[in-house]
Amino acid sequence: MAAKPTRRVVLVAAATLPCAAAASGCGVKVVGAPPRLAPDVIALREAIAAEQLMVDRYTAVLRDADAALARVLQPLLDEHRAHLAQLRSRLIVPAGSHYQLPASPPRSSPAVPAGTGADIAFLRSAEQAATAAMLDRLRHVPASLAQLFASISASEATHVPALDAAAGQAAP
């Protein structure tokens, strides 16, 4: 008996089905616009790109962080990496697909304000924006993806007071 398809499979099918149909189309070449991605695939792709950007931002700040700040930021970076891995696991792109995961390396390092205080404020602002954007995305996606988005949004919300505490310690 065939296994029930997972959400991941459904997402891949939504992204690639027209291509597969074209490839097996009795030698007929399909000319026209590339197939449109399903809305939930777009939301997932946006979430992956946003999470990759958060990883890049933390990595850039950590590069010049002192030991005390690094102790605060490293666990938060690890959580963003976990978010990214979980989001990517929901979307499998088969070999040969035209579809590309967003923000694939190599990437340029994001600009980060210099100085402790400015860099923490930069991350704080980024976390708040990421939290709100993730909440916006969960409105019209399937239930399991909505739960993941809600959980990640909540995790990112908890990073704000953690950064506030770091800013308090760094203040003269």
Added chain:
Amino acid sequence: MTAASTIRALQAALAGENAAIYGYGVAGAYLTGSVRAAATADWVAHQVARDRLEAMLHALGAEPAAAAVAYQLPVRVRGPAGAAALAVVLEDRMATAYLGLVTLSSVAMREYGARQVQAAALRAAAWRGTTVAFPGMTPTALAAPRER
């Protein structure tokens, strides 16, 4: 979305809120000073959330399930450390309960549930002293992303 599934999810969240209110009542007895004040603030937040859930259930024509007289606590509390550990478990359970609202098709319910997950995660992080990557998500939900 059926009204039945909405009522079920709201009742589950309400049961969690009633348990949290009871649990914070116990935890607060072992705390003093600013930590007790924090527990009191969280206790009040859960009462407000309970009232909101009951109003939502009434609006759907459902009778909110009554709170139990007493609850089996998930953590044995004998002092401040146990009280904080209890608060963490209560908040983690609330986050999971509110993720149930996020599975509903109503955008309003999803947004309300997500904001409550966020509130529970913030309280849990304050009691735990650290953050977690996936508040409310069970290992099963993370390991097997199936459409339910």
